[in-house]
Amino acid sequence: MAMGVSRKDKIFFLSLIPPSITLLGILVVTVITILSNSLESLSLYGLSLIASSIWDPENLKYGLLAPILGSITTSTLAILTALVFSIPLTILIAEYSSGFVKNVLSSIVELMGGIPTIVYAIWASTYFASLLKQYVMDPLHAYFSIIPLFSCKPITGFSIFTAGVSIGVSIVPYVTSMILEAYQNIPQALREACLGIGCTKYESVKVLMSLAKPAVLASLILGFARSLGETTIAVATVGNSMYLSSCIFSPGITVSALIASQFANAYLYKYAESVLYASALFILFIAIVLSFVGLSMLIKWRVKVVV
Amino acid sequence: MYDQRKIKDKLFFVFVLSVSIIAVTLMLHMIFVTLSNGIPVILRAGLGFFTSIPPTPLSKNIGGIAPALAGSFIMTLTSLPVSISLAFFSAVLTTEFPRNPLSIIIDVVAKSLASIPTIVVSMVIYLIVVVPMGKFSALAGVLALTIISLPYSYTYISTYLRSIPATYREAAYSIAMGRWRTIISVFVPIIRRGLLITVLMTSARILGETAAILFVTGRYRLGVSVSLLDPTDAVPLLIFDYMLTPYKNFQEISWAAASLLLLSYLIIFTTTKFLVKEVKL
Numbered sequence: 293m294a295m296g297v298s299r300k301d302k303i304f305f306l307s308l309i310p311p312s313i314t315l316l317g318i319l320v321v322t323v324i325t326i327l328s329n330s331l332e333s334l335s336l337y338g339l340s341l342i343a344s345s346i347w348d349p350e351n352l353k354y355g356l357l358a359p360i361l362g363s364i365t366t367s368t369l370a371i372l373t374a375l376v377f378s379i380p381l382t383i384l385i386a387e388y389s390s391g392f393v394k395n396v397l398s399s400i401v402e403l404m405g406g407i408p409t410i411v412y413a414i415w416a417s418t419y420f421a422s423l424l425k426q427y428v429m430d431p432l433h434a435y436f437s438i439i440p441l442f443s444c445k446p447i448t449g450f451s452i453f454t455a456g457v458s459i460g461v462s463i464v465p466y467v468t469s470m471i472l473e474a475y476q477n478i479p480q481a482l483r484e485a486c487l488g489i490g491c492t493k494y495e496s497v498k499v500l501m502s503l504a505k506p507a508v509l510a511s512l513i514l515g516f517a518r519s520l521g522e523t524t525i526a527v528a529t530v531g532n533s534m535y536l537s538s539c540i541f542s543p544g545i546t547v548s549a550l551i552a553s554q555f556a557n558a559y560l561y562k563y564a565e566s567v568l569y570a571s572a573l574f575i576l577f578i579a580i581v582l583s584f585v586g587l588s589m590l591i592k593w594r595v596k597v598v599v
Numbered sequence: 600m601y602d603q604r605k606i607k608d609k610l611f612f613v614f615v616l617s618v619s620i621i622a623v624t625l626m627l628h629m630i631f632v633t634l635s636n637g638i639p640v641i642l643r644a645g646l647g648f649f650t651s652i653p654p655t656p657l658s659k660n661i662g663g664i665a666p667a668l669a670g671s672f673i674m675t676l677t678s679l680p681v682s683i684s685l686a687f688f689s690a691v692l693t694t695e696f697p698r699n700p701l702s703i704i705i706d707v708v709a710k711s712l713a714s715i716p717t718i719v720v721s722m723v724i725y726l727i728v729v730v731p732m733g734k735f736s737a738l739a740g741v742l743a744l745t746i747i748s749l750p751y752s753y754t755y756i757s758t759y760l761r762s763i764p765a766t767y768r769e770a771a772y773s774i775a776m777g778r779w780r781t782i783i784s785v786f787v788p789i790i791r792r793g794l795l796i797t798v799l800m801t802s803a804r805i806l807g808e809t810a811a812i813l814f815v816t817g818r819y820r821l822g823v824s825v826s827l828l829d830p831t832d833a834v835p836l837l838i839f840d841y842m843l844t845p846y847k848n849f850q851e852i853s854w855a856a857a858s859l860l861l862l863s864y865l866i867i868f869t870t871t872k873f874l875v876k877e878v879k880l
Contacts, residue, residue: 304778305696311688312705318746319708322715325723380618388612403868404626406800407861408807410835414842414857415629461625492608521716523810524839548718548810555722555814572719583714
């Protein structure tokens with residue numbers, strides 16, 4: 293009987309292998325395809341591919357510095373934006389609301405997390421960009437134009453800054469849900485201990501947030517990885533210019549926006565496709581590494597604090 | 600001293616509340632303007648919005664988005680069962696044999712798949728499906744959509760499977776049920792609402808995806824295509840193409856399509872909320 297069961301177990305296990313291996317296959321094929329197709333341009337252009345900024349397919353000149361810096365800057369702005377909104381939202385949901393209000397607030401966050409990014413994109417390009425220009429970019433430029441980041445006058449509202457903040461708004465629900473989960477997983481005893489020695493709510497939140505810090509950091513790393521790959525919002529708000537500037541109010545480009553706008557015609561030019569695959573390799577590599585770092589930080593934190 | 604702490608506490612609450620209000624206002628503003636820009640256009644276009652092809656740039660009539668609707672519908676319905684079943688088997692593997700090396704690998708793989716930028720998926724499918732076939736196709740779109748939705752449905756299903764208490768498994772084994780029998784006739788019924796939520800949320804994810812199908816479906820807008828092997832269109836692609844054009848009627852169509860997409864998502868989301876509530880009762 294024991295033998296029979298174990299043989300059945302084996303068949304059960306074996307029957308699950310083919311579908312599961314498909315997942316592994318997809319990942320391997322993706323990485324190999326991107327890698328092998330970028331080799332041509334990587335070996336031809338080498339480091340100059342990431343050290344210069346030029347997109348001139350007719351003369352076979354390519355440099356990806358602007359999109360790479362653009363991706364890094366927009367993603368950084370995105371997680372800063374997400375941080376500014378996510379922490380207060382988390383505290384409001386976890387500490388200051390209960391029952392119906394709490395339910396509504398967390399449902400809104402959950403709802404927004406699933407809205408297709410194309411809806412964020414059309415909203416950001418039509419409304420949010422001009423709102424940002426009027427109430428954030430123009431004032432910042434007026435008062436702080438001495439800082440290089442804010443030194444150029446915002447012209448259309450489409451800029452690196454707009455793209456970063458718009459992507460940031462779109463990842464607020466994602467980051468909030470991760471921070472909220474971590475925050476609520478902190479053992480109740482710690483909060484009670486703090487309240488027991490007469491902490492105000494602000495003081496107890498401060499203590500709990502400092503405990504949740506590694507989880508917050510991990511959520512931001514995961515948010516950064518997600519922002520890097522964001523395409524539709526970037527195309528709609530970044531301004532699509534290969535011009536490299538130290539000012540975040542000028543139009544720029546990101547890797548995914550470059551791919552979205554150039555890939556369809558890339559087959560017409562020699563090496564253009566391969567250069568675009570190389571740029572994809574860049575965001576693919578960073579996104580995979582960062583999500584591993586972020587996820588393992590979350591797991592480590594949970595073992596340390598929660599259990 | 601005591602007062603200062605109390606003031607700080609109050610100020611902190613005001614800060615938390617006002618930033619949260621800004622965040623929630625932005626989110627609700629987005630929903631509001633999408634619906635208020637789009638729905639009047641749909642009403643003006645009437646049934647034709649669902650049955651006609653898009654207009655030419657400067658024409659007076661609004662036309663419709665029939666090719667995109669048909670494409671989205673066909674691609675979602677084809678990709679959904681593939682995604683769900685692959686995710687289901689993989690989730691069963693990783694929850695039934697959590698310590699097996701293969702399970703650990705598959706779990707990590709599923710998480711890495713989620714981190715692949717969706718536009719990268721589009722480039723890969725372009726090379727391994729579109730180029731060999733020699734043309735764009737709905738099939739290529741289906742494959743891309745399956746890849747981006749797989750990690751999503753996997754996470755849902757494995758979370759639900761893991762939430763089943765061990766006692767159910769023990770009860771099933773004690774009456775000599777096999778492992779597959781246990782899963783089919785004990786586990787699946789227990790998580791049936793969870794599975795329904797998975798199906799709904801995965802289809803919402805597939806319906807709304809833009810970047811993954813950017814280079815593979817071909818954006819065929821001259822008529823409705825029902826063949827998987829021919830080029831087709833999708834609602835998010837149409838919004839993406841039309842919102843950035845200078846033509847007023849294209850922008851209107853784009854808002855209308857966006858509001859339709861948003862409405863279908865809102866319906867799906869509300870349904871899942873309803874299902875969750877039922878589970879608690």
